[in-house]
Amino acid sequence: MIDLSWYTIPSGVIITLFGFMWYILFLRSLFFKVTLEKELPSPKISILTACRNEEKVVCNLIRDIKNQTYPNWEFLICVNNTTDRTYEVALREAGKDKRIKIFNHNPSEIGKAPALNYILNKARGDVILEFDTDNRIKPLYLEKLSKYFMDKKINAVQTVIKALNNKKNFLTKMQDIEFIVFCKLFNKGRRNYGAGIGGTGFAIRSKLLKKLNGWNNELVEDFDLFIRLQKKNIQVTYANNIIVYDEKPEHLSDLIKQRGRWIKGHLNVMMKNLNFSKNPLKLKFWLDLTYLTAPISVPLMVSHLVLFYIYLLGGNKFITYGYFPISFWIISVIFFMVMLATILWKEERSYLPLIPLYLFVFTYHWMIVFFEALKVQSWADSKTIHKGI
Numbered sequence: 001m002i003d004l005s006w007y008t009i010p011s012g013v014i015i016t017l018f019g020f021m022w023y024i025l026f027l028r029s030l031f032f033k034v035t036l037e038k039e040l041p042s043p044k045i046s047i048l049t050a051c052r053n054e055e056k057v058v059c060n061l062i063r064d065i066k067n068q069t070y071p072n073w074e075f076l077i078c079v080n081n082t083t084d085r086t087y088e089v090a091l092r093e094a095g096k097d098k099r100i101k102i103f104n105h106n107p108s109e110i111g112k113a114p115a116l117n118y119i120l121n122k123a124r125g126d127v128i129l130e131f132d133t134d135n136r137i138k139p140l141y142l143e144k145l146s147k148y149f150m151d152k153k154i155n156a157v158q159t160v161i162k163a164l165n166n167k168k169n170f171l172t173k174m175q176d177i178e179f180i181v182f183c184k185l186f187n188k189g190r191r192n193y194g195a196g197i198g199g200t201g202f203a204i205r206s207k208l209l210k211k212l213n214g215w216n217n218e219l220v221e222d223f224d225l226f227i228r229l230q231k232k233n234i235q236v237t238y239a240n241n242i243i244v245y246d247e248k249p250e251h252l253s254d255l256i257k258q259r260g261r262w263i264k265g266h267l268n269v270m271m272k273n274l275n276f277s278k279n280p281l282k283l284k285f286w287l288d289l290t291y292l293t294a295p296i297s298v299p300l301m302v303s304h305l306v307l308f309y310i311y312l313l314g315g316n317k318f319i320t321y322g323y324f325p326i327s328f329w330i331i332s333v334i335f336f337m338v339m340l341a342t343i344l345w346k347e348e349r350s351y352l353p354l355i356p357l358y359l360f361v362f363t364y365h366w367m368i369v370f371f372e373a374l375k376v377q378s379w380a381d382s383k384t385i386h387k388g389i
Contacts (some may be wrong), residue, residue, distance in 0.1 A: 003324035011300045012324055018297040019332055020288040024283070025189030026339045032188035034237060037151045044205065045073045045142055046125030050115035051077075055086045056131040056388035057247070059093040061133055066097060071143035075100045076119040077133075081110050111379045113215035120214045131201040132161035134386040136164055144242045145203055149181065155208055156229065156236045158187065159201035166389050171255060174249040175361040177344070177351050184343050186291075187238040193284045194235035196291060197222040201244035208234070219265025219379055229271045230288065247386050255387040258384045260372030266295050267373070298366040305360075306367075335357070347350065 030230060051058055058077070065075050072138065077094075079087040087104045094100040105118050116130065127149050133138075141159075148157045160183050163176035187195035199222040200223065212228060215221040228235065249255040270292050277284050323329075335354055344351045 002319045003321065004307070004319060008304065008321040008323050010381050012304065015297065015301050015304065016324070016332075018290060018301075019284055019336070022185070023335070023339070025290075026185055026342075027189075028191055029185050029188035029343075032191055032238070034240070034357065036147055037153070038147070039152045040150045042072060042146050043126035043149045044124070045127045045146065045203070046069070046123035046131050047073060047075045047129045047131060048078070048116055048123065049076075049131045049133050050078050050112045050119075050134075051083045051086045051090070051133045052083065052115075053082050053086060054385060054386060055084045055089045057134040058086055058090045059388045060388065061131060061135055062090065062093045062100065064135075064137045064139075064141075065100070065140050068137075068142045069139050070146055073099060074123070074125060076123055077102045078105050078115040078119045079103065080105045080107065080115040080118075088190055093135060095350065109217060111217045111221075113217040113221040114372040116221075119215040123206060126206055127203055128206050128209050131244065132246065133202040134164070134198055134388070136245040136352035136389070138243070141242060141244070145239065148237060148239060149203070149205065154237050155234050156204040157202070157239050157242075158195045158197055158236050159203075159239045159242040159244050161198045161246050162203055162243055163248045164354045165224070165247055165250065168250050170357075171252060171362075172248045172250055173351070173354060174358055175255070176348075176357050177283075177340075177354060178362075179246075179349050180351075181340060181343055183238075188240065190238075190287055192235070193287055194226075194230060196385075197226040199238060200246060201242070201359060202236075217379075218263050218267060218269055219376065221269065223266055225291075227269060231273075247389060249384060250387075252365070253385065257370055259366075260376050261367055262375040263295050263377065264376040270295075286289045295370075298363065299370050302364055302367050314386070316360075 007345075049061065062075070065073070075094075077090055077100070079090060085346050087102065090102050094102060096266065101119075103119060105115060107114050107118070120128065127145075129142075129145065145157065148154050152299070163172055163179060165172050166176035167173070183198075184195075184199070191195070198218070202222065212225075216224050216228075218224040249258055273292065304323075307315075307319075311319065312320075324389075336360065340355050340358070343351060344355070
């Protein structure tokens with residue numbers, strides 16, 4: 001008989017602490033509110049996007065930018081190390097609009113961050129707004145965003161991210177649920193402690209970003225930037241009324257590849273910044289720690305469920321382990337389902353019947369993602385391929 005208590009008891013305590021912090025985030029999210037003051041003139045917005053083999057989607061984003069009701073913008077596109085016709089397609093779509101500037105850049109250092117930094121140095125706006133090339137936005141996006149930066153207290157903004165292709169299949173629906181939960185629960189729950197950065201739909205005052213020397217060439221340059229802003233006590237404001245639509249992977253292999261990069265990158269940044277929040281007597285310390293170590297919680301939770309299933313299916317003949325009472329876990333799961341249901345009731349009620357599938361089917365893919373993370377070598381090797389909607 002193999003006793004796994006050495007693993008299940010300490011990991012059970014860690015899972016419980018993570019769950020408790022998510023409950024706190026949920027309760028705080030219920031009281032989320034942003035009040036804007038009009039103290040500054042309307043800003044010029046420099047929109048940046050880094051393209052690599054995006055000929056199928058770049059036209060859509062250019063059209064969406066050209067259709068904005070807000071006129072004071074420039075759009076800088078860095079086509080970097082591409083092997084398709086992204087540059088030619090972008091030039092044709094941009095036409096004679098002088099606000100759109102397209103650069104064909106082929107640096108030896110491949111990555112999203114170097115490409116963004118190349119055009120950051122050429123940006124002349126008061127605000128830098130970063131998009132992925134597959135994104136879509138509605139005509140009022142920039143109009144709404146400009147109002148946040150007319151408030152001098154606001155330095156950076158993360159907008160809502162939703163799945164563009166959420167109706168494509170089961171996998172894209174699950175990702176949409178996940179992003180709704182993360183955006184609404186996590187970002188609203190952090191409130192005055194600063195929202196996370198989602199990798200797209202993120203805006204920041206130009207002088208501030210240039211003072212930070214832009215983005216670092218990490219696998220997850222967005223999370224790295226979040227940590228650097230937090231270290232300087234610069235908070236990211238969550239714009240709950242502005243949405244960017246993002247194309248999600250439609251096949252499991254693509255999803256695993258993408259998220260393997262996320263996990264590897266997150267862990268790399270985590271190991272460099274284990275002490276970035278230093279006061280355990282404050283709630284912010286624990287919220288920061290929850291975000292910093294988030295990749296650890298999911299495999300721990302899933303591994304407990306797997307062990308439980310093995311045990312029920314006859315594994316009790318050769319394994320045993322210590323665990324919290326079953327009633328404790330049942331109550332925890334029910335509470336978490338109530339949290340999800342509360343969020344989805346407000347945001348997308350059609351997803352309510354999918355909550356059990358999200359929790360007890362989709363969540364297991366994170367175990368595979370962790371093994372995939374071991375193989376990730378670079379951003380270029382794991383970049384998501386976009387097909388266009």
